[in-house]
Amino acid sequence: MADWSADFLGAGFEQRELSARSMPAGTLVRFVPTPQESADSSDERGPADSNIALLYVHGWSDYYFNTELADFVSARGWRFYALDLPEHGRSLRPGGRPGYIPSAEHYLESIDAALDALAADGTGQIVLMGHSTGGLAAALEAQRRPDRIAALILSSPWLVPHGGRAAGRMLEYALAGRATARPDQVIPLPSRGYFWRAVAREAGGEWDLREDLRPRTAFPVRAGWLYGILAAQRELLAGSTVSIPSLLLASTRSDTGLVWREHMRSRDAVLAIGPMRRAARAVCSSLDEVLVDGGLHDVLLSAPSVRRGAYTRLGAWLDRVVDASG
Template sequence: MTVVFEAGAADSRSSWALVQLRVAAFARTVVYDRSGLGRSAPNPAERTLDRMADDLNDLLDASPPGPLILVGHSAGGPIVRLAASRRPDRIAGLVLVDPTDELVGILFSRAFRLGERAVLQFNRVLARLGLLRRLYQWQLDAMPAPDVRTELGEEGFTPGVVRTHAAQARTFLNELATWRQRPPDLGEIPVTVISGTRPGDGLSSRARAQTNTAHAARAAVSPRGRHVLAETSSHYVPFTDPELIAAEIHRLTGAP
């Protein structure tokens, strides 16, 4: 069994360090950087959801043979859903960690889109000044080893990362909106959805409630769906509750 991790919108492979460390005890693990993030070079083509799912499937084609479990956090959730729908024969399960979901209506409001643009502009300025990492010092402090902390600090908060995030954001929500009528078909693939329970990390109490309702509905669509609450977490569950994620992956692998 191989477990492949897909990070959130502006995150690199390092965001999975705490979870990967635990999962590696019972399964083969693969982390990677999408184009323009971490150690991967930028891609001049549009960073559409469709393209990112194809890139993931290209990676899976080169992965060790055997059943695959895909794990996606935040914006990585739709990416693994779309990739899995295109090659369901090789997917043994999905774990969606506080995923972005088309059933969350607030994502498509004018206020949310304006807020997203404002945050991106603010982050551009901070990244140019070398200050963006200070906002996320808590993530660096959570890293399990000095080398991982150094890599995240050097790769995670640069102007290039913000440019990639902005390139993804140009089309992401528009593509996701089309799924409200025709979502990717996952067939019989088991789906576990893990939700944070606390507001914060950009989610108000209202947005958190709407998000978790959508997550419960997403899990219910799967014939073997499961909705799990991360009681001590807001959005960044891979940093704040890695044991819970690892436990859900372990359950899907069927490992002893």
């Protein structure tokens, strides 16, 4: 495994490449506050050398960049890590297929490699947090290997196909042949950059996004990738329930229409909230909800007042479910 090196996010952030079965498994990022930053923290709930950690997994066509999340976790005295999945963000390589992960098994291999690296780093309890497609992967990980995770945070997770489970099964069946014979085939879908438009500074948001790591619309949707996602959603919803403490973090409202509306700056413009909530309840037997009015698809990228409230409620939940003395 490669050594840690400086990350482009700046002071305190480091990265290293991961491998699984001799194959690239993504890039792990960690935040190591300087001694002065640790001393300046007003949060005294945990020691700076706590063995509790939060591991964040981003969504499709995305990468980790939210330094506020690292600050929030570090202020608790916990360790913070984030995983850039293969063919995403820091893990993009020349000649690769951006965004293409052929099956849920490859997602889980990447998460397992990250969990192994955290264990080697001296981490004990791990809170796994997944956003959107990363939430689907995190839920599968918790379903299969609950012994490795203390708690699960599903941030606007993509747990159920657009149009519902029946539509997902029909599309999965239709894609089966192409996913085997031509997995790289690009499926023509409407280009929608609504989430980027709500988040990026140059479009009226407040976040600086690297377009070489995250496109304005999305990476090409390939038959093999979409087939793998649909199969993973079907497996998750048909499998055993996740019994570890789990949280659904999402907006209260959504608008997934094909025409941009300014109110999409305060709603989930990617996934419908109703099906998401029903699927999360079906998957997790010990589920709490933090539904945030004015939240975006990624609630923690919403307007400052919105995400401050979200962090407060998230922190209260973590206090209740994670044993800081464990």
